[in-house]
Amino acid sequence: MGFNNWNRVMCNLNETLFTETADAMVSNGLRDAGYNRINLDDCWMTYQRTEDGSLQWNETLFPHGLPWLGRYLKSKGFKFGLYEDSGNMTCGEYPGSYGYEKQDAETFTSWGVDYLKLDGCHVYPPDGRTLEEEYKLRYGLWHDILSKMSKPLIFSESAPAYFTSTTNSTDWYTVMGWVPIFGELARHSTDVLIYGGEGSSWDSIMVNYDFNTLLARYQRPGYFNDPDFLIPDHPDLSMDEKRSHFALWASFSAPLIISSYIHSLSREEISFLTNRDLIAVNQDPLVQQATLVSRDGTFDVLSRSLANGDRLLTVLNRGNTASSTSIDVERLGLSPKCSYGVKDLWDGSSSRIKGKIDIKDLPSHATVVYRISLPWHCSSVIPTGMLFNTASKNCLTGTSHGTVSIETCNGDDSQVWTVTSSGTISPLSAKSRCLTAEGDSVSLAPCNHSSQQKWSYAVSGNLKNIHTGACLTEGTPGISIMRACGFEKDSQVFGLPSGVPLD
Missing domain, CATH: 2.60.40.1180 (Golgi alpha-mannosidase II)
Structure with missing residues (x-):
């Protein structure tokens, strides 16, 4: 929980912005509500490193220096975060960290930084290595460096966001598989619309919301899916849309990082941002994602x-x-x-x-x-909800006649499934029938607790049948089939209700 400048002012940052933001967050109650991090984004540095390779802050923008700013923020009860990039340059074309990772980590620590947002612009793999492999190598190196520090920095990874525009999601899923190992949070998709950006701010929020609904299986205590910043002062949003943005992020247990001009927030905006009940949901130690x-x-x-x-x-x-x-x-x-x-x-x-x-x-x-x-x-709860393919967004659909298909989601009981602790899966429309694998096909049959009706769910999104060892697969339109489990294949990655144990 905290503040980042990017969506509101982008590169128009300076020392006064952050000191005044800290003061405002104290006076308006945001700090005491839990927003205790203040993070600087891109463009804080000079265009060249010093002769010994060190990064240097822009002295015109930060006349007292970043160590001084960090002390000021901490004196007000905030933690101090900073931005860098895993590539040759940052997205704003300032010096990136590539080749200087250990030196930069030591520099940040000496400045009092305790949170690092590492972006992924200007990453170029050498011959013989894929782009996904290159990102994994670079973010893995940062993880190794940070984990060996006496006070490791919170590590916010932006790698997955660079794999959302491909026609096949395999690399995106693959990156999502390793970011929880390397850091505490990962920005998984596009930026939420900036303050002065063209287009619909609500549509932008919904894009990131929809991406987040595909990734619940990765979230766990110690790692959080990050659908990007809260933008409560965006002029194109209605008050209902602003409140929904906050409520959905809270329900996801997502990071609550405000990117707004804090002084401009109205009483109503401060009121919903400091809603104790929703913050308690967001900070719940179980950290399930809705x-x-x-x-x-x-x-x-x-x-x-x-x-x-x-x-x-x-x-x-x-x-x-x-x-x-x-x-x-x-x-x-x-x-x-x-x-x-x-x-x-x-x-x-x-x-x-x-x-x-x-x-x-x-x-x-x-x-x-x-x-x-x-x-x-x-007090018992059976995990219940949609079972859907995360690439096509189509829902598994079962009927009382025993047929199983994959159709456009319509909210019917035939598309709402219960997943028992024994691994059986049934639709609300046919509670006495269980999802059953029979060779290459899948159907609903009377529940008999056989291994053909037992399923395991993996963090990869594979729903595997215990008897056949094959995975549920979306085939041609409307058809659900069983096929050999592949590696992060679009047709085999499914979202299940929260609370389903992972294999």
């Missing part, structure tokens, strides 16, 4: 568990008009026979529900977030 329960073209329904046993429900209206919906508690992995306490995390109101939750007239692009408390006699 996953999709259903998606029907209007409502995205997401859920996850919290460390004290509560269940989170987040509902986003992606439509262009106010709409209402009703959500059965079975879709949240809960029993319809029990009564549950519900807290609205926006207004703090409490109520009780049984069977379903009704949501009335949710405005366009608005989000509701509920924290559901479970009584001791109904």
